[in-house]
Amino acid sequence: MIRKLRKTDLDEVAYIWLHTNKKAHDFIAETYWDEHFEMVEGMLGDAEIYVFEEQGQIKGFVGLDGEYIAGIFVREKEQSLGIGKQLLDFVKSLKGQLKLNVYQKNERAIQFYLREEFSIQSESLDSNTGEKELIMVWKR
Numbered sequence: 001m002i003r004k005l006r007k008t009d010l011d012e013v014a015y016i017w018l019h020t021n022k023k024a025h026d027f028i029a030e031t032y033w034d035e036h037f038e039m040v041e042g043m044l045g046d047a048e049i050y051v052f053e054e055q056g057q058i059k060g061f062v063g064l065d066g067e068y069i070a071g072i073f074v075r076e077k078e079q080s081l082g083i084g085k086q087l088l089d090f091v092k093s094l095k096g097q098l099k100l101n102v103y104q105k106n107e108r109a110i111q112f113y114l115r116e117e118f119s120i121q122s123e124s125l126d127s128n129t130g131e132k133e134l135i136m137v138w139k140r
Helices: 007-024 030-044 083-094 107-115
Strands: 002-004 048-052 057-065 068-074 097-103 121-126 131-140
Touching: 002 083, 007 030, 007 057, 007 068, 048 083, 057 083, 057 107, 068 083, 097 107, 107 131
Parallel strands: 068 097
Antiparallel strands: 002 048, 048 057, 057 068, 097 131, 121 131
């Protein structure tokens, strides 16, 4: 089931954010994610977030800022089971257009978004990490 984030979900969602980022972005020092954890944890309560919950456990979530996807995060053991696609399809049903940034080295995520009809619009450099990012867009 996909539903809006509740305040009681914050610890679990923050945990998923931290561990998924460390795993997916092994080309960035783990300390980067640790250093940003408290800031992100504080922002989660005010963000537009939808969680995928099954049998009382949050298995993943998507964060939005208007039409911008701040990220889709799925627990490592739950990946490749269609949860990310369900979350993406859910936000596609809410918006006419979506945009996101993805690290160029995160090939698995790039392939996922290309398969889901996103197109690469441009490249940029993340000044915080020094890593190249692709800007990808989907339009209904």
